[in-house]
Amino acid sequence: MKQNFASFVKKESLHILRDTRTMLIVMLIPVVLMVLFGFAISTEVNNVNVAVVAPNRTDGIRDAVERLSQNEYFTFKGYITPDDIDPYLRSGKASAVVVFASDYERGVTQAATGVPTKPVIQLIVDASNVNTAGSSTAYLQSILLGAASQQAMFETRMLFNPQMRSAYNFVPGIMGLIFILVCAMMTSVSIVREKEVGTMEVLLVSPVRPVKIIFAKMIPYFAISCVVLVTILLLARYLLEVPMSGGVGGIFTISLLYLILSLSLGLLVSTIAQTQVVALLISAVVMMMPILMLSGMLFPIENLPKFFQVISNIVPARWYIDAVRKMMIQGLPIVAVWKNCAILLGMTIALLGVSLKKFNDKLE
C-alpha cells in the first residue's frame, strides 16, 4: 500500500505541473508582492531636498549641516533666509527646511547639563505626502540629534528600523498571506474539483481511506509552498536587505508549522464547498480579508477597535506575522516567540482534527 501512496502523490503533482498557468501565478505572486511592497509602495525617505536657515553659522550648526549633506537620503540645497522658506517649499525647491535658533549652541549646552530648554531647532516640512513627511521628519531629527552629540533634545528614537524601511514590516505580512493563498486556496480547489468532475465518487468507492487521499493531495502543495518560502526569504535578504539577524532556522520552523495549518484550513474549506467557485470565494473572503485587516499586516493591532482586537486573536496569521516580525527584524530567537508557536500548533491540531472528521467517506 506504500506504493500506491507514492502514485497518489505523483498524480497530484502531475495535476499541478500540467496547469502551467496556475503554477506560474503561484510562483510569481510572492515575487511581485515583495517587489511591489518593498519598493513601489514605500514610505521611505529618498532624495529629500533640504534647505537650512541659520542666523549665525556656529561650529555646531556647521557640523549638523555637514552630516545632513553627507546623508544619501537628503540633498542639501544651501542656506536661505527666513523670507525664502515659503517660496522654497511652495516651488518644491525644498521639501523640508531646518531652522536653527540664534541661541542654538547655548540650548545644546544647557540640554547637555540637564537644564530644560525651549526648542532650538524648527523643522518645516512639506506635508503633501504624509508618509514621506512623517519619515523624513523622524529621520532628520535623528541626524540632527547625532550632530548635537547625544543630546537628549528629542524624545523620539528610532528602534530596529532606523531608516524606517517599510519592506521590513511588509515581508512577514506577505508571507502570512501567500501561504494561505497557496496552501488553503489551492488544496481546497483541487479537492473540490474532484467533486465537480465526479472523480471523488470513484475515489470514495475504493478501498483506500480518504485520509490517505487527502495527505497525498497535501504533499505537493506543501512542497510548492516550501519553494515559495525559500524564494521569499532570499528576496527579503538580498533584494530588500532585511537583516534577519536572528538566523533563518527559527523563521523556517514556524513557517512550516504555518504551512501545515494553512493546508488544514484548505481541507476544511473543501469539506464545506461543493463547487470550485464556492471554494475560491470562501478562501478569498473568509480567509484573505481577516489576514489583510486583522493580522497587523496593514494596520497595527493596537489601533483596531477593541472588538476587532479580540477577533484578531483567532486569526492564525496574526500570531504568525507577529512571530516572524520579531525574528526577522528584531532578531529574536524562536524561543522568544514560543507563545505564538504554541498557539499556532494548537490551531493546527484543532483544524486538522475537525476537517478530517468532517471529510467522511460518503456523499452526505
Add this chain to the structure above:
Amino acid sequence: MNDIVISVRELSKRFGNFTAVDRISFDVYRGEIFGFLGANGAGKTTAMRMLCGLSYPTSGKGSVAGYDIMHEGEQIKRHIGYMSQRFSLYNDLTVWENMRLFAGIYGLNKSQTEQQATELLERLNFSSERNTLVGSLPLGWKQKLSFAIATIHRPEVVFLDEPTGGVDPITRRQFWEMIYEAAESGTTIFVTTHYMDEAEYCTRVSIMVDGKVQALDTPTRLKQQFATESMDEVFRILARGAQRGE
C-alpha cells in the same frame, strides 16, 4: 409547401488544415422537421453554428429564412429560435420572467410580449404556473416551456439541439406533438441529435460523416435503401466508415 427555408450550397468550414465541414449542400422546406444527424466530431455543430449566423463559412454559400449566412448573420438571429438540452431557461427566474426576458432578447415590444406570452401559457395549460420558479418545474415541463419560448417570436426556423434526452416517454410524446403542431403552422424545425429514435420523428433526415452529408432522405426510404429495420442501423452502417474521431 415547397417553399425553401434553408438552402446550403457547397458549404465548407476549415480550421487550418482541418476541414470540419466539407462542401455540404441541401435544402430544407417550410414546415419540415429536418433531422441533422452525425457521429461525435462529424461536423454537425460547426455546420449548425454557420446556419445560426454564429460563424462564417470558409467557402460556399447558404441562406436561412431568406437571409445570407455570410452577410446577414444579425438578420438570421432575429428570425430563428434555438433550444438545447444544455442551455434553455434560467432556473432562478419564474416562468413569466423567463418569457419576458427571451421575448425582449428576440426583439418583441411590451404589448407583443404580453400578448404572446399569455397566449403561450394558455396553450400549454401553464397559466397557473406563471409565477413559479423554473427550477422547481419537472424536467418535461421545462422542456416544453423552453420550446414554447424558443418560438415566442414566431421564428421561421427553430434549431433544436438534442431536445428530448432523458425525458419520460409520455412527456416526450407531448413534446413531439408540440413540434408537429409548430411544423403544421409553418415553422421549420431543424433537429440535431445522437438518438436515432428521435430521428424517426423527422420528415427527412441527413446523416453527416467526416464533414460530408452521406445520406439524405425520409427515414422510410433510408431504411429501405440500407435494407435495415431501424435508423439506428442505417446510422451505424454509415458512421462505421468514419475516419476521424472527435
Add this chain to the structure above:
Amino acid sequence: MGAIEVHNLSKSYGKVQALDSVSFSVERGELFGLIGPDGAGKTTLFRLLTTLLNPDSGSAEVDGCDTAKDYLAIRSRVGYMPGRFSLYPDLSVEENLQFFAALFGVTIEDSYDLIAPIYKQIEPFRTRRAGKLSGGMKQKLALSCALIHRPNVLFLDEPTTGVDAVSRSELWDMLSELKERGITILVSTPYMDEASRCDRIALCNEGRILKIDTPEGIVRGFDKQLYGISAKNMFALLEKARTADGVEDCYPFGEKHHLVAREEFDEAKFVAQLGDIEGLQIIRTAPTIEDMFIKLMKR
C-alpha cells in the same frame, strides 16, 4: 443468494422522494438494466448500492455484503462508473489507468487480460490527455478504469448518455463480453431501445419500479392490440385518431403513430370514421418496451 439483493430501499432528499421502497434482486453473472427517465431514482440507487449514501430505510446486499455493515468490503469488490465519465482530463490515458490501478492496489498487468479487449482500442492513444478523447474513447477508458481491480459486480450509471450510436452499440457489445466472464452488471439508461441488450430489466419512474422482467416478457405483458398508423399530415391524423371509436390511446412513435386498440376496435370502421385523409396507412404492429412503459405510466 443473488449478486445484488435490494429490500424496500427508500431515500429522500428533503421533500423529494428519490427512491420509494424499491426491491429487486440480480443473479450472479446477469446483465440487469434499470430503464427510466431522469428523476427515476437510478443514480440514487447506484449511490446507495456503492455505499456512497445511506438509505432512509430498507437494506441491500452486494456480493454477499450488507451495504450498511460491510461497506468497506463492498468497495473493493465493485467497479463503479458514475454518470459523468469520472476521469482526470489533465492526465493521459495511461496515467488515468495507472492511478485507478494504484487506488485498488493492483497493477495494469494484473488485470490486462480482462481489460485488453476494451483497452486495446484506445491503447494507441495512451499518451493523449483524457480530456482530448472523443466521447466513445472516454467511455472505453472509464470502463477500463472501473474494471482494473477485477470487480465481481459492475455498476454503470448511464454509460451511453451523450455518446453516438456507434459507440453506444460497441459499449453494449463489451458488456455482453464481460458478462460472459462472469461479472454481474447493473446498468442504467434512459433509452428504451437499449433494453433488449439486457438479460432482465426494471422499468423505473419517479422512484418506483414499474415492472421487472426479461425484455421479451415485458413486451408480452402488453395485452392490447397495437396498430401503426401514418398519413401525409401526421398531426391532423393524431388529433382525429384520438377521438375515434375503440381507440384507447394514440401517440406519436417515430414515423408512425401507435394506436392502442380496445376490444371493440374495428379497422374498417376506424378508416371510415377518419374520413378523407391523404396517404392513410394502418398496420398491426408489435409492441415495444416503450409502449409498455407508456401503458404502465398511465395506469
